[in-house]
Amino acid sequence: MPELPEVETTLRGISPHILDRQVSDVVIRQPKLRWPVTDGLSEQLKQNRLLALRRRGKYLLFTFGQANQTSGTLLLHLGMSGSLRILPADTAPGPHDHVDLVFEHDRLMRLRDPRRFSVVLWTSQDPEQHKLIQHLGPEPLSSAFTPEHLYQAGRRRRIAVKAMLMNHQIVVGVGNIYASESLFRAGIHPKRSANRISLVRYRLLHQAVVDVLNEAISQGGTTLRDFQQNDGKPGYFAQSLQVYGRAGQACNQCGEEIKQIVLAQRSSYYCPQCQR
DNA sequence: ACTGGATCCTGACTGC
DNA sequence: TGCAGTCAGGATCCAG
Numbered sequence: 094m095p096e097l098p099e100v101e102t103t104l105r106g107i108s109p110h111i112l113d114r115q116v117s118d119v120v121i122r123q124p125k126l127r128w129p130v131t132d133g134l135s136e137q138l139k140q141n142r143l144l145a146l147r148r149r150g151k152y153l154l155f156t157f158g159q160a161n162q163t164s165g166t167l168l169l170h171l172g173m174s175g176s177l178r179i180l181p182a183d184t185a186p187g188p189h190d191h192v193d194l195v196f197e198h199d200r201l202m203r204l205r206d207p208r209r210f211s212v213v214l215w216t217s218q219d220p221e222q223h224k225l226i227q228h229l230g231p232e233p234l235s236s237a238f239t240p241e242h243l244y245q246a247g248r249r250r251r252i253a254v255k256a257m258l259m260n261h262q263i264v265v266g267v268g269n270i271y272a273s274e275s276l277f278r279a280g281i282h283p284k285r286s287a288n289r290i291s292l293v294r295y296r297l298l299h300q301a302v303v304d305v306l307n308e309a310i311s312q313g314g315t316t317l318r319d320f321q322q323n324d325g326k327p328g329y330f331a332q333s334l335q336v337y338g339r340a341g342q343a344c345n346q347c348g349e350e351i352k353q354i355v356l357a358q359r360s361s362y363y364c365p366q367c368q369r
Numbered sequence: 370a371c372t373g374g375a376t377c378c379t380g381a382c383t384g385c
Numbered sequence: 386t387g388c389a390g391t392c393a394g395g396a397t398c399c400a401g
Contacts, residue, residue, distance in 0.1 A: 095394065096395090099394075125378095127377075127378095127395090127396085127397090170395085170396090172378095172394090172395055173378090173393070173394060173395050174379080174394080174395095206379095207378080207380060208393085208395095209379075211395095249371095250371075250372095251371080251372085252371080252372065252373090256372090256373090259395090261395095261396080268394055269393090269394060270394060271394095317393085318393080318394085320394075337394095357372090357373070357374090358373085358375085360392080360393085373399105373400095373401095374399090374400090374401105375398090375399085376396105376397085376398085377395105377396100381393085382390105382393105383390085384389095384391105385389090
């Protein structure tokens with residue numbers, strides 16, 4: 094389900110309900126996710142307060158502790174099909190509701206994930222040094238993400254530019270939908286070799302990534318099948334998609350038929366007229 | 370050092 | 386209606 098805009102939407106939706114609240118209970122119904130849920134998670138969290146909550150790439154980082162004393166950080170990644178919701182504490186769990194954090198004011202945060210690719214891990218170290226976090230590239234909506242950064246990363250790689258955009262060591266948060274959409278806006282063919290793109294064109298691509306992500310966030314993300322914002326509403330960016338999922342339909346820009354190809358095991362959509 | 374492919378898991382959809 | 390096959394918004398691991 095979630096790329097950066099969906100994770101950001103989730104973050105904004107859940108924060109006001111749980112920030113500065115104390116955990117009264119933890120329920121783990123299914124510990125077998127992408128990796129086993131950290132042993133003893135319940136003991137780490139109970140009676141601790143959520144001191145801070147932020148996003149790094151597609152990870153959510155929940156910092157827990159007492160007063161200003163940090164005890165550690167919960168790393169949470171939603172994988173392909175994960176979602177978080179805030180519910181009354183007595184809400185009966187449905188299928189695939191694997192983890193609940195119950196908070197002191199009778200609210201719970203519930204992780205649902207049919208495909209179980211999500212990640213729930215505890216670390217008492219600095220989360221920036223965690224194995225899953227430390228090699229992540231720059232945030233696309235920060236000043237560390239620049240056209241020159243993309244150009245330098247692309248120079249020494251022969252992989253398809255779309256595969257490069259989706260490599261989170263180069264830039265985080267860009268998944269299959271937004272990679273396709275950004276390349277369309279920049280007029281670059283998804284299969285084009287990363288080292289055969291000029292700085293001028295990387296400037297276009299950089300701006301396209303930033304714009305697409307910002308627009309998607311402002312519309313609450315993209316709902317294809319099951320993504321819901323915290324209030325149960327879908328994300329509305331699906332209406333703005335120009336190529337993703339539009340194989341066989343006419344390009345909104347030139348009328349040419351949108352094509353679908355498989356690239357690095359993922360479906361890619363593009364306009365053969367507008368993208369070279 | 371890069372790169373492409375297989376892999377984890379379940380649900381929704383398509384075609385016979 | 387049932388069943389097999391295909392495809393999914395992610396990212397790691399492994400072999401070449």
